[in-house]
Amino acid sequence: MVLAVTALAPPASAASAASVTNDEVTFQNGGVTLHGTVVAPPGGTKLPGLVMVHGSGEHGRDDYREQAEAFARQGIATLIYDKRTEGYSQFERSYSTLADDALAAVSVLRKRSDVDPARVGIWGLSEGGWVAPLAASRSADVAFVVTLGANGVEPSRQQAWAIENQLRRLGMDGSIVRMASSTMLRQLIGGGVFPEAYYDPVPVLKSLRQPVLGIWGAKDILTPPGEAVGIFRETVAHHTLRVFPDAQHQLRRTTDGFDKLPGYAPGYLELVGAWVNNPPGASTADAPPAQDRPSTAVAPAAWYEPTWLHLAVPAFLLIAFAWYPLVRRGPAARAGRWLSATGLLAVLGFLVVDVLIQLTMGKGLGPVVAGRPLPWSALQLLSLGAVAATIGTAVAWWRHRGLRLGVPLAGGVVFVPWAVYWGLLGI
Structure with missing residues (x-):
């Protein structure tokens, strides 16, 4: 069941912002120049910041603009960027490199005059649920982590x-x-x-000292959500874990996990905004959702394969x-x-x-x-x-x-x- 978020509502001045600003930015990692946009409420000061990290595959910043604007209207300066194509393909990718991309984006937000550098975190969807914790484990500059449809398994x-x-x-x-x-x-x-x-996320999750907001759709058919909630609960020291009953992998509304209805699960966007503005001090977790069957480890190829x-x-x-x-x-x-x-x-x-x-x-x-x-x-x-x-x-x-x-x-x-x-x- 989803925890009510009214008690954690953002400040009224931030929540009532009707428009957002868009500032184009560039940053580099490993010789690759990445392009992005900071979506923020106008006239803000000491704002929390959020870097949005992509799911798997090719993604541009506009894939996350709707959510970024919703977060900005809740008083969060949100950086969305075009995912690298150099060094990322079906045959080549490195979570380490993607994590460094995210940390370079964090550095951009921390230098903005309207952002509180001590309140900048990372949001990661799906594959980003492996990348965002990895980035946070490498830098104290990351104040918090938000994951969406993240995995606790390989x-x-x-x-x-x-x-x-x-x-x-x-x-x-x-x-x-x-x-x-x-x-x-x-x-x-x-x-x-x-x-x-065969990337193992568990050692990274155990190493995190930042607060983590983990969110899953109970009808996720891409990530085993019941196992993920259980693993995050057992490994992440400071956690808030929430399950939305009628949501799929990307927290879109769904009937069975395979279809994608218009709009996000009611309360999801507000939950992120409220939590980022005021992370709770104590760990809490929803019950893991039921799975039809557990996931099974895939053994590496044997000598005859x-x-x-x-x-x-x-x-x-x-x-x-x-x-x-x-x-x-x-x-x-x-x-x-x-x-x-x-x-x-x-x-x-x-x-x-x-x-x-x-x-x-x-x-x-x-x-x-x-x-x-x-x-x-x-x-x-x-x-x-x-x-x-x-x-x-x-x-x-x-x-x-x-x-x-x-x-x-x-x-x-x-x-x-x-x-x-x-x-x-x-x-």
Whole structure:
């Protein structure tokens, strides 16, 4: 339940400000120049300051302008800035660098004549919920921290939980869910597509001495909110933890966590304004919201999971299964034809499904029957056919040994553990 915030209302003169000012600023970190805007109430003095740190992905300052203006109308000088693009991508990112970006922005606010330098803090959404505490842990210049949809678990663990939520919403279950939320994710991490995957936020949270306002939507489907509230409560020394029952990851209104209704959860913007203007002295926390299931740690890739191997195996399988129809010399066998056909279709089909899951989070796979999208069911049937054809090809090869049957047979032998690994031979 959300704590009433009327007792912590900001000063009337600040709360009643009808307009805001916008001052363009630039600041640097590591040779990169960042551009931002300070949104503040006109004519203010000794104002608290707030730097807003982005969620994951590409973001400009305007993504947070609505909230910044709401905070400014409550008497807070709020700095929003364009997120760096240099050194930040799907293959490269550093929470340490992003934290230093935030600290450079804090320095800008602390130097303003209308801001009290002892009352400047950092607000962080989602990925910013890892970055903002990290920045605060490095500098006494940060007076407080506000997090929105923050995680207490590793990014890989959070991502696996979120992927499973998306697929289960579509009615999926079983091996395709395990493949996407575990096997595929480990391969992406091993291939360098998910930097900072194993960042552990707990040591940083334990080190914080500043007051922390943590806010979550109870219907968050990207961050496991129940676990996050519990971890923040156990690790952050001075905390105010609030849960909004009908809010999603970004504290927008929602019915189920997946849709995003107009406006923010009632009371969210006022809570931040009131708390920043007057942080409470004692720690308080709402009860952690219920989760359908706990998140699960994603193990690093094992010795048999190097990226190069899992790129090489499909290439070998395609060559091996295409060998039989392309090479005319040697004995023919019906099992060889079946192995060639089922094996090629299973491998090519899996590669297409894998890409579709990554691009559409399962939405491009069509109807779901008995927990499986129809393309996945077809791939599993093809895989069973390939296993049967491998046995038949082995019998034919034993009678008529030669490369024409031997190469696809080798492909069939490799196909079985590969298909088990990717869930094509799972339930």
